[in-house]
Amino acid sequence: MIRVLLVDDDALTLELHRSYVERLDGFEVTGECTGARAAITALVDRGDDFDLVLLDMTMPDGTGVDVLRHLRARGSRVDVVAITGVREADVVRQMVGLGVAQYLVKPFAFALFRERMEQYRAFRQRADETAGSATQAEIDALLGALRPSAVVPLPKGLSAATLTRITEDVRAHGPVSAVEAAERLGMSRVSARRYLEHLAEVGAVARSPRYGAPGRPESEYAWRAGP
Template structure:
């Protein structure tokens, strides 16, 4: 069983991530921490073994990257998955350099979360099976296990169009309807709605009702910031 410490200064996020962990076979939450100092205290406790930390990177009492660096400097072998809304390339590069095994950007779906944990579990299981010296193919398999394959798009959706629609919503100053996106990108309203609904399902946009003319409200989509 892989023992997990959940670290986030948002109590609701701690509850959500804990519930997610408990839905994935082979993992158990053995601790929760609401900040950097609490995380370091929990990790220093000799009576509590921790294998994996789900670590937020922005907390009022210290940055998550500082926690990672202090752990590495102390020789701690615990693994880290960054779970954060920070998405700039400099931070991602620093996290990878510090030894973070996965980087999961908020908001995310349970499916995306489960993929990362299952990939990590495959990596741990592979290490446990390896004995003594490993071959190049075994090393490649171990490292490959950490790289969860990106979720496949539903049939009929294209990566390029999805990226264009996502950028249109992200850059908009206000929520957009499927009609707004269709007219801006030169696609049908049905097509625009399919892409918008997919973005909503994976947590990249939020659905909102927009009330205007009498009758049923129009559904609009706002970027999940």
């Protein structure tokens, strides 16, 4: 299990992120902090209890940058995912320089959170499997595990924003039919089917016939598990 420390000064955000982590296989929340000083204390005193920190950037008694600088100065190698509303490029550069594994900007849907956590889990698995001197291919695979999936050019007439909505709907409710997705998202069945068929063509979803209703079998689409 990947043991997670949650750090955020907002109680509702802590509750939300706890619920997100609890929905993931292979992750468990082993600590929560509501401030920068508390986070530093927990990681200094109980560092062996945590593998990953979900770290807020803005707290009343310090910033996420402060926390991570302090930890790195003490030699801590704990992995960190920044979860914040801060979008300033300078802050992002500082966090990247301090070794964050991911940088998530609030608010975000569970689908995006799950994707980033799956990438992080794949990174840890590859790191554990790589022993001794790594080959260039192994290094590339290790670094690539943390990168977002490559962007596939969309066919003419498809919108990236709508594709994201369809993708999140399949991941949250799948297997789904075009009719079900269209009703939830407030769009036409024909449009929903076009997006679902595109996801099937690029291998993001699996298409299969749905039996049990009168008439011609309807297609349903299920998200493909895995990185």
